[in-house]
Amino acid sequence: MGNNNENLNKNMPARFRSPSIVTWLCWVIFIAFIAMGLNNANISFERLGRGILNIGSFLGDAFPPDFSRIGPITLSIIETLEMALVGTTIGVILSLPLALLAATNTSPHPAIGTVVRGIILTLRTIPDLVFALIFVISIGLGPLAGILTIAVDTIGFCGRFFSERIEEIDKGPVQALESTGASRLGVISGSIIPMGFPSFVGTSLFAAEKSIRGAAVLGLVGAGGIGVELNTAMSLRNFDQALMIIIFILIVVLIFEKISSAIRKKVI
Amino acid sequence: MISLEVKNLTKVYPGATKALDDVSFQVNPGEGVVLLGHNGSGKSTLFRCITGFEKPTSGSIVIDDTDITKLSRNKLRPIRKKVGMVFQNFNLTYNLSVFQNVLFGALGHSKTAFHTFAPFASQQLREKAMACLERVGLAHLADRRADRLSGGQQQRVAIARMLMQDPEIVLADEPIASLDPVAGREVMDLLLEIVRERGLAVICILHQMDIVLEYGERIIALNAGEMVVNESIEKLDRTFLDSLYAKEESTEKERKVE
Structure with a gap:
């Protein structure tokens, strides 16, 4: 014992x-x-x-907020939204093929996978304001620089999450299609993309939310959108106008988050 | 119709035991073979070698006069078209419609994947998919999402997809293991009916002895990678078959003694 x-x-x-x-x-x-x-x-x-x-x-x-310039500010809010949506859409469209090249289970060659993952990593690590500065210098002030910045930022974000989702996809259905003699593209479009689709939509909506917040400040470095107005109001010490712009940004971001979470619920 | 010949097939995983040890057998056109063996006896490895997902260490697999063990991925495709698979987990693309899943059976025959997408597929292909669904009795559920179906129905969709492929050999990997006994029997009846009416050869991994005795024509049994039985079913009796599953411990002891 x-x-x-x-x-x-x-x-x-x-x-x-x-x-x-x-x-x-x-x-x-x-x-x-x-x-x-x-x-x-x-x-x-x-x-x-x-x-x-x-x-x-x-x-x-700042109180009471000054609503006198509501016309031009609404226009520049709309420009911000457009920048965010156009940039995100371009980014998402480019992210999908990049993610397929990056994911270990769909990459045509391990070396290609490593290179593409490296590109995505670089795009993700460099902050968007830095990209905005580069684009403003190279193509000039205005919304195009903002759109490109957001597209690049979206690739960094979506490229990573798309490829991680692709790597997690259940091997069974993929193998089932492979065993019918399907080509690589056939397997990708018949099982990998459809199975990943709900997650791709969710990630893209998050990216769009992120882009709208991002687009609001891109104007601070001259890349178009509401940030230009905010920057001017702040420098001229028109704090009542600045507050009005901040309230506008808040409303737009909140509305978009509501819409995006409604879509997400529907898809998933 | 094509036959399948496995010659001296050996598969050794790096640093591990032999998964397959000098296995040889032949399956003739239209023949029904049941593959028996414990988990880990090498059945799945054998299937993975026959479908070209795994390269054997040595030996050959001849399908339609071609040794598939030497083929590259692209050259494998025309052979894979002739070998239909039915899986234990059905392996459908669950968030797509039943109809779309069946159409994907034609991926190997189509120029591009685009030609098999439900909205763009030819009328002929769409009609064929409906005929395959009708054959498994699920034409009325064509528009339903695959994940809304019961297990038995999902397996029948998988069989319809396999039919769409026009295979000449069918490999069924425990097709009824995840179904309840009633649904399992229905699926097994349907699968065997279809295989017989089309004159397809079939290799089926099964564990339910009653069903094995009812459906098999020939039995191949693996034990620790070696083929221990390759006999027509009339020459085997139930007690012997049951002993195949009871034997694991005793053979392991014998091995240790050696």
Whole structure:
């Protein structure tokens, strides 16, 4: 009996386990960053106090919102929406073939897969404002730069999620079509795309929501849309106009999110 | 009609045991063979080799005078057209209509996938798909989404898709294992009826002994990758067949002794 107990105790898991050196190292780096970050932000009660006062005076100037320029602002909201939708649509259309090339189970060659995944990764990692700056420099101010920015941003987002979905697709139906003697394209259009379709639609709608939010600020660097108006109003200290623009953006984004979640529910 | 010949087929997975060990047999046109064996005895590997999804380590598989083990993916396609598959999990494209699923059976025969899409397929192909559905008794559900059907109905759709392919050999991988006994028997009856009326050769993996005895003409049994039985069913009795499934432990012991 005693012998048995000893054996059992030997297998008993320890109360605490010392984390690995890597874990320790990660914690040390993390805490160091937080400490340095707080230090560099120069936080003082005096600054915070002043900040609160400034926000108060901003709000004081902003209320009541100024609706006098509702005409031109509505037009530029519409331009923003158009930029977002056109850019997202182009992005989604380009994402599908790229995702098929990137996904390990549909890629024609592992090397092609790696290259395409690299391209998608690059497009995703570079922030959209950076792309906007590049496009504004290369093709000039205006909505075209915004559309291209959003298209590129959408490829980074949809390319990744489409290809992950494709990799998760049930192998059975795919193999069933392969065993009928179908070509690669036949299998892709007969089972992979239809099975992935609901998820593709959901992802595209998320991308569109993201694009509308993104399109609202692209104007800050001159890439068209409502951001141009917001930037002007802020620089001229017309805070009442700025607030009106912010309210407009809020309404448009909320309406679009409602529509998109309704569509998503229907498809999935 | 074509025959199938498997010669000295061996498949060794890297770092693992032999999944198939020198298996040889022939299936003649129109013949019905039941393939028996435990899980892991090599049945599925054998099927995957015959359909070209897996390359054997050595040996050959001759379908229609062609050794398919040497063929590239593209050259396999015309052979795959002649081999129809029925799966345990039906493997339909579940969020499409029954009709569309059946039309996809013609993918191998069509110039492009576009020619098999329901809205664009030729009238002739659409009529053929309806005839295949009628044969399995589901013409009235053609417009229904595949995932709205019961398991038995889904398997019948899969059989209609297989018919659409005009195969000459049918491989059925536990076609009734995920169905209840009643639906299973209906599906099995239908499959065998269709196979016989078209004179197709069939290899069927089955575990239900009653059904095996009722439907099989010849039995091939695998055990740990080796073929242990290849006999016409009249020469085998029930006790022997049952022993095939009871034997696992004893053979393993024997192996250890060796």
